[in-house]
Structures are given as C-alpha cells and as structure tokens.
Amino acid sequence: DAGVTQSPTHLIKTRGQHVTLRCSPISGHKSVSWYQQVLGQGPQFIFQYYEKEERGRGNFPDRFSARQFPNYSSELNVNALLLGDSALYLCASRMAATGLYEQYFGPGTRLTVT
Amino acid sequence: ILNVEQSPQSLHVQEGDSTNFTCSFPSSNFYALHWYRWETAKSPEALFVMTLNGDEKKKGRISATLNTKEGYSYLYIKGSQPEDSATYLCAFNYGGSQGNLIFGKGTKLSVKP
Numbered sequence: 697d698a699g700v701t702q703s704p705t706h707l708i709k710t711r712g713q714h715v716t717l718r719c720s721p722i723s724g725h726k727s728v729s730w731y732q733q734v735l736g737q738g739p740q741f742i743f744q745y746y747e748k749e750e751r752g753r754g755n756f757p758d759r760f761s762a763r764q765f766p767n768y769s770s771e772l773n774v775n776a777l778l779l780g781d782s783a784l785y786l787c788a789s790r791m792a793a794t795g796l797y798e799q800y801f802g803p804g805t806r807l808t809v810t
Numbered sequence: 811i812l813n814v815e816q817s818p819q820s821l822h823v824q825e826g827d828s829t830n831f832t833c834s835f836p837s838s839n840f841y842a843l844h845w846y847r848w849e850t851a852k853s854p855e856a857l858f859v860m861t862l863n864g865d866e867k868k869k870g871r872i873s874a875t876l877n878t879k880e881g882y883s884y885l886y887i888k889g890s891q892p893e894d895s896a897t898y899l900c901a902f903n904y905g906g907s908q909g910n911l912i913f914g915k916g917t918k919l920s921v922k923p
Contacts, residue, residue, distance in 0.1 A: 700853070727909065738814070738899055738913030739854075752910040786854070795842040795903030795911065798856040 698722070700789050700802035708808045709777050717772045717805045721789030727751070728770040729799065730762055731786040739786055745770055746793035774807075782809045812836055814902045816914035823890050824922050830886045831917040833900035837881030842903035844911060845874055845885055849896040857885075857898075890921045 701720045709715050721728050727746040731739035741754040745764035764770045768789075774781055784804045790797040815834040823829050835843060845857040858867040863878040871888045887894055897918045901911040 729909070729911075731913075736915065738901070738915045739911075741910050741912065744910055754910070790909070793909050795844070795909035796859065796861060797909070798859055799844065799909075799911070800856065801846075801853040803853050 700787055700800050702785075702787050702802040702805050704805060705803070706806045706808075708810060710810055711777055711779060713777050714773065714775050715777060715807060717774075717785050717787075717807070718769065719772070719787030719789075719802060720769045721787075722800055725789035725791050725800070726768055727790045727793045727797075728764055728768065729788045729790075730770070730772045731788065732756075733784045733786060733804070734782075742772070744793065751793050777809045779809050782807060812902065812904055812912050814900060814912050814914040816898075816900060816917050818917060819915070820918040820920070822920045822922065825890060825892060827890050827921075828886065828888045829890055829919065830884050831898055831919075833883045833885070833914055835881050835883070835900070835902040835912075836904075837879060839904065840878045840881075840902075843876060843883050844901040844903070845883070846899040846901065847872075847896050848899055848916070854899060887919070890919070892921045892923050895919055895921045 729744040730742040733739040743762040744752040748764045759775045786804045787802045788799045843860045846854040848854040860876040865876040897916040899916045901913045
C-alpha cells in the first residue's frame, strides 16, 4: 500500500508569487495535517483537516490556506511568498483527527523562495 | 506559550553503547505524546504514541517511558547500531482530541561503527 505522497518534491519560486503544494494520504486515512520545517527546528503545525473541515490552525498568517477534497487529498496554498517561507513542507495523514492515532508523514516538498 | 524541549541537542556514541534522550512538555492538559525517528532524506517515522502516565512502550531495542505529572518522557536505545543514526523528535498533542502537535527541535544521534 502506498504511503503518503507529496508533490512536487522541490520547487523554486520568486518573492510575491503563489504556490500550491499537494498531498495524498494513505488509503483509509481521513485526516491530513500540514507542517513547516526550517533547518534546526522541529516541524511547526500549520493546519489539520478532517472530513474536508479545518480542525486546527497553527500560528501562520492568512497567506497560508488549505483545503481537503472528497478523496481526502489536500492542497496547501501560500500567497505573496516571502523569503522566510523557504522551508520543507511536510504532510501527514492518520485515520482520524484525534492525536491518539499514529501520524504518517510524506517525504515533503522543499520550497525555495528567491 | 506551549513549548516542547528536547535534550541533548546532539549525541555521538559508539556502536554498542546504550543511550537515552529527554523530552519535556507542559504537564497540564496532557492528551498524548508522540515520538518520531527521522533519518536524513527520508520521512519522519512514527515510533510511539503515549497517552497514560507511567506508560512504557517498546519496539525492538527502542523503548520509551512517560511521566505526565512532571511533564517528561525518556527514549532509550539499547546497544546502538549505526542504522540508529537519525534525529529523534517528540511531539506534544495540544488542543485535546484535535490532534494538533507541537514538536521539539529533536535530538540528533550519530552512532559510530
């Protein structure tokens, strides 16, 4: 069975541009979470979606938005990119929204903003 | 501000050594604590989800304990092997059942053959 997949693997954008990152969860998993990881730090929570509804949002500006589709895949959108948005963006899925379940991570999308 | 602290930041051991790391988290409103293992160029891999005070979990040579009253968890690796080299992350579940995680910065373990 395929694990969590993310696309693209790498991305280079210019300041002010917009980016869309995509994530497909493990089959049967209904919850998807997004994290941002910068060098030297642990992953920082951005969003959680469950059954297409936002269940949690981290301390990120409104330039960050996300959505979940009926097939439980998800998109993370970032508008008006800043240099500080350069990071590894990780997607994780689990069976349900609750933290009692193990979370499975994808390989991440490396975003570079120049 | 909720904060998760991990120590040490990095650790270098010889093959065969046993080692342990610490994760400190807020002791109030505890819901769950997660441990992950993250090898370079791979995805973080879930090791344990711990929920009860006094919990002890084991997977092969890796085990973890949990003290929710004082807000800490220990991860132990017995007889470290070079393939254990990775960053070990802990994450505190806040927001009750919503499953939102706050991660520590991790402990980077290097095991020399």
